[in-house]
Amino acid sequence: MRRTLLLSLLGIAVSGSAMAATSQTEFLAQYGLAGKNTQQIVDAIDQNPQARPLPFSASITSSELKLSDGKQAFAFPLADKFYLSVAPYEHQTHPCFNHSLSGCQGEMPNTTFDVKVTDLKGNVVLQKSVKSYQNGFVGLWLPRDMQGTLDVSYQGKTASSPISTNSDSQTCLTTVKL
Template identity: 40%
Template sequence: MVAGCGARESEPASVTGDPALLQEHGFANADAHEIIDRLEALPVAERPQSLLASVTATSLQLRDDAGREAELPLPDDQFYLSAAPFVKTTHECAFHSLTACRGELRNREVTVSVVDSSSGETVQDGPHATHDNGFVGLWLPRGITAKLTITLEDLTGAAAISPQADDDLTCLTSLQLT
């Protein structure tokens, strides 16, 4: 099922699947960017247990316990990367689950730097807080190759990132702080 593009203001444009799923979870007028930011910011205990929300390189995919599904496209010029810096423990992940993924460093103040490898331009630089799930959510320009550096006190980790392809990973769990 495809919701109408722009005809009804109560549904986001380009929603495929069941728009009632969005309505029931309070996302009726939200786009993928807003839903991702809202879910990521929720304390773990308040995240909906009946909703599975995953981010791919191109869309936000939602599914509930009843098997209903909805999909919303990410902005064409942006890529969402959720990074879980760690010191001791991590897990493997490819596509970030906003409702299930957990990282080691919950609710910690970190410094995040993203520098475009081609131009040397700083894309992001400054303080961030890891969410209650241990992840830092980053909206990045699509198509860049960059160096991501995360610092926690005297510990630092870095990784090359390249949010370009439609199948690129959205969950970075290999960034160890040493």
């Protein structure tokens, strides 16, 4: 009897896991994110051309992507990369610590910036021209556990900001005033 009860409970737990997986799969499919890994999901949401807020919640911490539609919530680990979303600005900004991919709106959408990330040893980690998304942000995938400087240039204006990609670091940088 004890074994039957244990097997029944195990069956319920397994079917509950299958239901959760199906719900996650359905959620991702509903928003055009099915078949993507975590990095691809983050990029797709942040680069989504729809006006903010989106019809679901998406935020990113230093360790995971969090998605929710108000009824169900899902978390996806970021593994060995760190996502820093940067919104350079000239006139107005907003306070932010963890980036809301579905809600944050920066001042300068569809604008090309020159971006350079340098670690504390002076090594260039990233250097390229990037175009901000419809939400006014530029998403940067960086190595974990580094500290350094972010330099942004736009039409002769420049700004620098210290950055870090530690487990307690911010993922939304809105203080880069050009």
